[in-house]
Amino acid sequence: MSRTTYKELEGKIESTLQFLRDELKKIKSGRANPSIVEDILVEAYGDMQPIKNVATISVADPQLLTVQPWDKSLVEPISKGIQEANIGINPAVSGDLIRLPLPQLTEERRVEYVKLMKEKLEEARIAVRAVRKDVLVGLQNKEKDGDMGEDDLNRMEKHVQNVVDKANEEIEEIGTHKEEELMKV
The missing domain is CATH 3.30.1360.40 (Gyrase A; domain 2)
Known part of the structure; x- marks a missing residue:
């Protein structure tokens, strides 16, 4: 994978993860922040x-x-x-x-916040999938134009998928941490 494509992929995914972190900070956990x-x-x-x-x-x-x-x-x-x-x-x-x-959160409110948090996680997953799709389409176009071979394309597609899998793992980790924070009384 060209360095530009790789940096672009990682940059877009990192900005998606940072946006998710920032959005989750805004969800009150009952603690002052x-x-x-x-x-x-x-x-x-x-x-x-x-x-x-x-x-x-x-x-x-x-x-x-x-x-x-x-x-x-x-x-x-x-x-x-x-x-x-x-x-x-x-x-x-x-x-x-x-x-x-800050008022104490009721159990009902905590459950609402967990639901909202899960919506934000899904939005982040969708954004990561969109980034993956854009990069893969770009790679397939390069292969179609003869700028790279089929073996290179397959290798790069696997690499892109590995980066996306790591991002999805991080999204899950962020979500698990925030859910624990929200449900802690």
Whole structure:
């Protein structure tokens, strides 16, 4: 397999896996994690900004996040933005600090989050299959054009499948870890 095709395959698969990791971080596990609120858009300086660009988000304890705006005039817009994001967290403002107590997850909610997580895993598997299909079609076209022989094509197809199998194993591993995290009381 040409280095470009191989790097392209690995790059696309890695970006798919990173997107999956980022999406799963947004699924609340009942534990405080800055990723729950960092991308919420708030009005700041006449524009919409993610909270992570205008404040420091910290984990005070396993059930509490704190948001410390860099500019005290942003306390209210950040608090309002979190409320309007409809994520089940009610901000408590004390001075220039915003406290975000995280409610305990019910068993029913945990099961819903596991279901959502499995949907995200399936989306990642579909994306990996699409990458595999694109690479294989490209290789078959090269073989058809006479740029490579049938033996090379077969060898490269096996290599592509090995890379895809490893990616699918990693997707399963990520899913197993997140499910354990979600179901842990």
